Amino acid sequence: MTTQFTVADIELELHRYPSNQESNLQAWDAADEHLIKHLIDTEQAAVSTAIINDNFGALATSLISIDKQWPLLLETDAKTSQLGTLQNLANNKLSNDNIQWINSRENIPTSVELVLMKLPKNLTYFAHQLSRLSQVLPAGTQVLIGAKAKSINKSLLEVLAKNLGPASASLTWKKTRVITCVSDGQARSAPKSxxxxxxxxxxxxxxxxxxxxxxxxxxxxxxxxxxxxxxxxxxxxxxxxxxxxxxxxxxxxxxxxxxxxxxxxxxxxxxxxxxxxxxxxxxxxxxxxxxxxxxxxxxxxxxxxxxxxxxxxxxxxxxxxxxxxxxxxxxxxxxxxxxxxxxxxxxxxxxxxxxxxxxxxxxxxxxxxxxxxxxxxxxxxxxxxxxxxxxxxxxxxxxxxxxxxxxxxxxxxxxxxxxx
Ligand SMILES: C[S@@+](CC[C@H](N)C(=O)[O-])C[C@H]1O[C@@H](n2cnc3c(N)ncnc32)[C@H](O)[C@@H]1O
Structure with missing residues (x-):
């Protein structure tokens, strides 16, 4: 199992959580690499960034390794994701001082200027997360979503347009794409239980x-x-x-x-x-x-x-x-x-x-x-x-x-x- 995560100058050792699991599964995927590569290629500044659905912290550890002061808000519904991120930060001797944690029901602060997101498997949950973002993001805020190219289709773009704003997808790299969705500034109500x-x-x-x-x-x-x-x-x-x-x-x-x-x-x-x-x-x-x-x-x-x-x-x-x-x-x-x-x-x-x-x-x-x-x-x-x-x-x-x-x-x- 590979544990060496390498994108441009970033080199990290990343494990799933718990790290002693006997599986050949990696702690990140190519969509994580693509999102980080996209930020580096576009020379993204270390603005207040929300990271949503970061499985085991590949995105958070990368941003903190780029700039130790990068202000991050991490939203996750999975305890194992939170524990895995903390474990990977500690293993790579990175601090979690600039991280604020929320679950998927807590309020997202209005200070967020950029959002990085992994596409979750559950599209109802995805729509819920987008509608939460629509309630706080000013018009024009970019939400970058890393996903397998085969998961991106017309209906996914419709979910984005319906719940947050217009979206377009990058070229394919390692069978993944980065979707850029731009908030239209209209608040949607969250779906009911x-x-x-x-x-x-x-x-x-x-x-x-x-x-x-x-x-x-x-x-x-x-x-x-x-x-x-x-x-x-x-x-x-x-x-x-x-x-x-x-x-x-x-x-x-x-x-x-x-x-x-x-x-x-x-x-x-x-x-x-x-x-x-x-x-x-x-x-x-x-x-x-x-x-x-x-x-x-x-x-x-x-x-x-x-x-x-x-x-x-x-x-x-x-x-x-x-x-x-x-x-x-x-x-x-x-x-x-x-x-x-x-x-x-x-x-x-x-x-x-x-x-x-x-x-x-x-x-x-x-x-x-x-x-x-x-x-x-x-x-x-x-x-x-x-x-x-x-x-x-x-x-x-x-x-x-x-x-x-x-x-x-x-x-x-x-x-x-x-x-x-
Ligand atoms: C097959 S579902 C069963 C749900 C419910 N008990 C039922 O019978 O409908 C498995 C549940 O385990 C939870 N789960 C997955 N990984 C877990 C973990 N590491 N610790 C605790 N719960 C976990 C999932 O979120 C899911 O709710």
Whole structure:
């Protein structure tokens, strides 16, 4: 895997996040190189610049390596993108002092003079991002969008014209183009959330624009809802919660339980929070809060004291455009670490992904709960030789390096990312 990013005089070492993932995927693509080349060719001055959808910080690290004082605003919906950018800045001994971070719902400052953007896969989210820009950018502000040439077509240019202003594309270089869109100064309103119901469960589900399966219930989630595990669960994690549908139904089935909703997408976490409120799921007799909502990379920053007895997981099998099973691996390994002794990981996946092989390796057991032609529901139980620590919903931060459970498989042990 290449980690040397080179454009003109810029030389950086860039890694994806987490950097120990066993994948051959690079931390940037040719569209990143093209955007930087375009800025250098046009002798762009270091004006206040917003960078949107910078996967692992190739754009931000490049601009800071050109000029350490370049004022940057970084907008991302993905926690892994934020963590990856910080990691790449640190590895290249670049400061993040001039970076301001926002997610895709927070206000964009009016001081922005230039925007660099990577085209996201989700065009509804893209339209949302453009309409946000239309609300703050004065007429004439340039928005430069790096994209694969094959993704640029008439309908994409129409999305740009409709939500921000007229656009034109550069010549092709390394199969990519830079689109220059010029703000027309007209503010558009942001698209509304998409809502639908699951009538038989009396659940109403609202979805912000970058949420997985925003327009309808995912088929994998559907079979999970029909096959929830039996038990008297008290602490449940909805890992990769999306709109929160699995955790919401878990609260209906196990009213005594505390639910932790966790996702890499900030919009997903916010949708889960809104859906929790919308569906009035709190059990009246229980004191205190009954759910938390965390924007995180899997269970990386889960509080040390949280020892769930059930983790529900419909893992992603891609990161951005790349198909990969490393996130599922990470989710399974971190679940093993977090679960209390005897606790259960309940997983749904496409049959061909062969998650049973991974679960068997990590948990040393794996049961098929349900399967149809396409999907399978698997269950693995944590059976640890070691006694578990005192179990509370505590407040210390989990520190991977200080994990004292010596029988925990380690990501570097050869197990992590092993080919199945
Ligand atoms: C297949 S979807 C499942 C969503 C929801 N649980 C459902 O069943 O409809 C996988 C989810 O994992 C999230 N995800 C991807 N990478 C992640 C990571 N590193 N940490 C936490 N969540 C992640 C995605 O944003 C997405 O919401």
């Amino acid at each position: 998409v809502s639908w119901t699951i009538p038989e469960l009396k659940l109403e589900i609202s979805n912000l624009s970058n949420v997985f399966a925003a327009s309808k219930l995912d088929i994998g989630a559907r079979i999970m809802l029909d096959n929830m595990p039996k038990g008297d669960f008290k602490s449940i994690i909805d890992l990769g919660c999306g709109n929160g549908v699995l955790g919401l139904h878990a609260k209906q089935k196990y009213p005594e339980a505390y639910i932790h909703f966790i996702d890499d997408s900030e919009m997903a976490v916010e949708s889960a929070r809104q859906n929790w409120q919308l569906n009035n799921l709190e059990t009246p007799d229980l004191a205190g809060e009954q759910a938390t909502f965390s924007w995180d990379d899997c269970l990386t920053h889960l509080n040390e004291g949280v020892r769930p007895d059930l983790i529900l997981c419909n893992p992603p099998f891609h990161q951005g455009e790349a198909i990969t099973d490393h996130i599922a691996w990470q989710m399974f390994l971190q679940s093993w670490r977090a679960l209390k002794n005897g606790g259960i990981l309940h997983v749904v996946g496409n049959r061909h992904l062969a998650y049973h092989v991974k679960l068997q390796r990590i948990f040393k057991n794996c049961t098929t709960v349900e399967s149809n032609g396409k999907f399978v529901i698997l269950q693995a139980q944590k059976i640890s030789k070691k006694a578990e620590p005192f179990e509370t919903e505590g407040s210390e931060t989990r520190n991977e390096s200080s994990d004292s459970q010596s029988d925990v498989p380690h990501p570097q042990s050869g197990l992590y990312g092993a080919k199945t």
